[in-house]
Amino acid sequence: MTMKIKRVAIVGGTHGNELTGVMLVKKFLHYTQLVKRQSFETFCLLANPRAIDQTRRYIDRDLNRCFDRHDLANPALTGYENILAKQLFACYGSGGSEPVDVIFDLHSTTANMGTTIIPISNSPANLQLAAYLSSLDPSIHIYLGLHSEQNSPMLRSMAPVGCTIEMGAISPGVVEANILQNAERLVLAALDYLDNLNQGVPMTIPTTVNLYWAIEAIDYPRNGQNELTAMIHPDRQSQDYQPISLKDPLFLDLQGRTICYQEEQTVFPVFINEAAYYEKGIAMVFTKQQTVATDYFS
Amino acid sequence: MTMKIKRVAIVGGTHGNELTGVMLVKKFLHYTQLVKRQSFETFCLLANPRAIDQTRRYIDRDLNRCFDRHDLANPALTGYENILAKQLFACYGSGGSEPVDVIFDLHSTTANMGTTIIPISNSPANLQLAAYLSSLDPSIHIYLGLHSEQNSPMLRSMAPVGCTIEMGAISPGVVEANILQNAERLVLAALDYLDNLNQGVPMTIPTTVNLYWAIEAIDYPRNGQNELTAMIHPDRQSQDYQPISLKDPLFLDLQGRTICYQEEQTVFPVFINEAAYYEKGIAMVFTKQQTVATDYFS
Numbered sequence: 157m158t159m160k161i162k163r164v165a166i167v168g169g170t171h172g173n174e175l176t177g178v179m180l181v182k183k184f185l186h187y188t189q190l191v192k193r194q195s196f197e198t199f200c201l202l203a204n205p206r207a208i209d210q211t212r213r214y215i216d217r218d219l220n221r222c223f224d225r226h227d228l229a230n231p232a233l234t235g236y237e238n239i240l241a242k243q244l245f246a247c248y249g250s251g252g253s254e255p256v257d258v259i260f261d262l263h264s265t266t267a268n269m270g271t272t273i274i275p276i277s278n279s280p281a282n283l284q285l286a287a288y289l290s291s292l293d294p295s296i297h298i299y300l301g302l303h304s305e306q307n308s309p310m311l312r313s314m315a316p317v318g319c320t321i322e323m324g325a326i327s328p329g330v331v332e333a334n335i336l337q338n339a340e341r342l343v344l345a346a347l348d349y350l351d352n353l354n355q356g357v358p359m360t361i362p363t364t365v366n367l368y369w370a371i372e373a374i375d376y377p378r379n380g381q382n383e384l385t386a387m388i389h390p391d392r393q394s395q396d397y398q399p400i401s402l403k404d405p406l407f408l409d410l411q412g413r414t415i416c417y418q419e420e421q422t423v424f425p426v427f428i429n430e431a432a433y434y435e436k437g438i439a440m441v442f443t444k445q446q447t448v449a450t451d452y453f454s
Numbered sequence: 455m456t457m458k459i460k461r462v463a464i465v466g467g468t469h470g471n472e473l474t475g476v477m478l479v480k481k482f483l484h485y486t487q488l489v490k491r492q493s494f495e496t497f498c499l500l501a502n503p504r505a506i507d508q509t510r511r512y513i514d515r516d517l518n519r520c521f522d523r524h525d526l527a528n529p530a531l532t533g534y535e536n537i538l539a540k541q542l543f544a545c546y547g548s549g550g551s552e553p554v555d556v557i558f559d560l561h562s563t564t565a566n567m568g569t570t571i572i573p574i575s576n577s578p579a580n581l582q583l584a585a586y587l588s589s590l591d592p593s594i595h596i597y598l599g600l601h602s603e604q605n606s607p608m609l610r611s612m613a614p615v616g617c618t619i620e621m622g623a624i625s626p627g628v629v630e631a632n633i634l635q636n637a638e639r640l641v642l643a644a645l646d647y648l649d650n651l652n653q654g655v656p657m658t659i660p661t662t663v664n665l666y667w668a669i670e671a672i673d674y675p676r677n678g679q680n681e682l683t684a685m686i687h688p689d690r691q692s693q694d695y696q697p698i699s700l701k702d703p704l705f706l707d708l709q710g711r712t713i714c715y716q717e718e719q720t721v722f723p724v725f726i727n728e729a730a731y732y733e734k735g736i737a738m739v740f741t742k743q744q745t746v747a748t749d750y751f752s
Contacts, residue, residue, distance in 0.1 A: 179682065183708045211733070212510075266625040327564040327625035329729030333685040333706045384477065387631040408631045410481045431627030434509070 161196045161354050164258040165248060166343060170220050170311050171432070172207025173328035176336050177262025180343070193347050195354035196257075203244065203311060206236060211329050213432055224309040241311075249314045258350060259315040260343055264335070265324035266431045268394035271296045271338055274320040276312050286319060287365040287450050288349050289342060297397055299426060299443065302370045325394065328431060361450050368397065368424055368443035375437040377407055377415060385409055388429045388439065396426045407439070459494045459652050462556040463546060464641060466498075468518050468609050469730070470505025471626035474634050475560025478641070491645050493652035494555075501542065501609060504534060509627050511730055522607040539609075547612045556648060557613040558641055562633070563622035564729045566692035569594045569636055572618040574610050584617060585663040585748050586647050587640060595695055597724060597741065600668045623692065626729060659748050666695065666722055666741035673735040675705055675713060683707055686727045686737065694724045705737070
């Protein structure tokens, strides 16, 4: 990363019911010394205030799908989150009044994904940051989603560098101390990394890193009324990042029949049984795993 | 139980985001033979249709707190759930057009309570039913809440006999196959029990049963803005039904300080970190445990 980092945003409550991020950002707003660093300005943002007040994911539309650049430019989109996204982008986006160089967006999931880093893009700066953070804890995974490009509809796409930090498994509307502490350690380490980088003394990153690239999102089996006719198979529940091969169980239908994976390619499902993805038609996301030498990034 | 049982209701979706009950009742509505019994009529009810459509706990007010008899008689209460409760009671309550003798109300919780039976009251008929069901699986607990009397605000209070079946830990908005199957086995066993009882050949129940009686609900530590200043302590998280004694940890505040239990009496916390209870001001419910001889009931 050659650019000088001037402003770093720590964002919670992009989804108002993901309390880990909300509570951690409130903590940082109260104990500001924790996130202060010498070489840049850190600021903390509770992104969706009305959704946070109501402990709901969103009011009108998922805020984390409102940052598509065409949507931001579309005056016909006037829902609460559409307006919010436009305001946030006008302020913090590239060309905004107070553009941010780095975003850490704190999320949580009902899927058993542990701590997952979702880089803003697969640029060298982003993958090096992710590689560093994952080196701090071997249980951390790095996931590159179906929207891993900068002009994505995600809030994080306002900045060129940073990541979503996804914490699970945890229910929406719940905060757990261990998960909050893990997220806090990770954010503070990320700030240290950026501060060192800014000052020309970059942290050591590992020589290789494992990436999970999204291939395909698959839905639950449904009937003509769009109702689920099958559930995640018990053998698949909570088995995020575990490989599946031909004929491994995926779903169990209401009559007790198993529905299996039918492809030859070994894949690694993630976001298995994420509550908020039922309405999006996603039961899990298949990824392929790739080990990459980190000097590839530079 | 000396009365003849004529109608049994299986209820799901009293809370629209507790999908285990919603999906199981939909299954029973589709495969009606599963719940048909010789000696009584079984019917299945999705209690809060609008909340189910929106995968929300409730629209205006928690339906499972709308059955207080004064509220049912109060014409000033006109919210969606208040009207729904009045309609349900006019139909299925005592003196209604189609009164039900037994209710099984299917719920789920983010607390790690496994399967918990919450009898409608502590009458002999209710405790015998609970004792029978808990004899089928040693992991099942029986809990008598702060509202364990028939004139309570809960939906189950419409009938004299039955229980809430509480399943956890599971996130709202999620269905898990194992949990659904446990709930299904329990409901079908309960129908068999009632059918045998009706026909004068009652099932054998165990000679003793363990009950957990609610003593007190305690809230999270909060600041003047009603925001949480502490979380469930990691040693307490997911430890529902495990005894605590003087100086055992309860909460961990945002500065990392532990807040301990300060009483001499050993208690058994339940509903630890239930998502829907944050707004009710409940972090957990203390219970006392009691082993009762089942011939006490008769």
